[in-house]
Amino acid sequence: MEVFSFKFAVGLIPLMLKYLHVTLSMSVLSLIFGLMVATVIALIVQAKVKILYPITRVYVSFFRGTPLIAQLFFLYFGLVQIFPSLRGMDAFTAAVIGLSLNASAYMAETIRGAISSVDKGQREAALSCGMTYLQMMRRIVLPQAARVAIPALSNNFIDIIKGSSLAFALGVTEIMATAQMEGAAAYRFFEAFTDVIIIYWAIISIMSFAQKKLEQKLNSAY
Incomplete structure (x- = not known):
């Protein structure tokens, strides 16, 4: 048997690309839901809301301090034993939820740091003008914080894409599972995983290029 079959490797790429949309849709959904949760957490931490503040700190510590694969297994295989209603949840949904929760813990810290970078005087001026805390955040702070957070959030999205490869362990048919x-089936793991590395490298390279362009566009406005 050949050490490396280029024919097999090249022939496998189109088959793997058929499931590219699964990887990308899973990653984009996880980014959207993760951002929503992260923003709420960042606002709670920034305002130090009683009761909720210590809960969010434990939440962030838990998801940052445990392996993603363990979190996915815990969610998909473990929680169903405690909550039987979750047995109808499919692997794709479980992967999106797991990736979202994990990413939100990292993005929350990014957003919190970006919010803190906005001049405190602007916040005080907005509140003195009669704005509520949420109005001040939505109209004054978050638009400015977004420019600061974009580079780090882009890196978080790249981590989500790479983390989505673990969804195959739950039974999701995507690039890694293929x-x-x-x-x-062909005893050609070397070729198969070479293709995986090339495809993910290409995806991440495109994302990194888009990130740089977005940063340039945002910086040109200031």
């Missing part, structure tokens, strides 16, 4: 199945 490589695993095809590689096992």
Whole structure:
């Protein structure tokens, strides 16, 4: 048997790309939901809301301090034993929820730091003008904080894309799962996972290029 079959490797790429939309949709959904949760957490931490503040700190500590694969297994295989109603949840949904919760813990710290970077005087002026805390955040602070947070949030999205490869462990048929199945069927793991590395590298390179362009556009406005 050849050490490396270029024919097999090249022939496998189109099959893997058929499931690219699964990886991307999973990543985009996780980014959206993760951002929503992260923003809420960042606002709670920034305002130091009683009761909720210590809960969010434990939340962030838990998801930042435990492996993503363990979190996915805990969510998909563990919680169903406590909550039988979750048994109808499919692997794709579980992966999106797991990735969202994990990413939100990291993005919350990014957003909180970006909010803190906005001049405190602007916040005090907005509140003195009669704005509520949420109005001040929505109209004054968050638009400015977004420019600061974009680079780090882009890196978080890249981490989500790479983390989505773990969804195959739950049974989601995406790029990694295809490589695993095809590689096992032909005993060509070297070629299969070479393709995985190339495809993910290409995706991340495109994302990094888009990130730089977005940063340039945002910086040109200031």
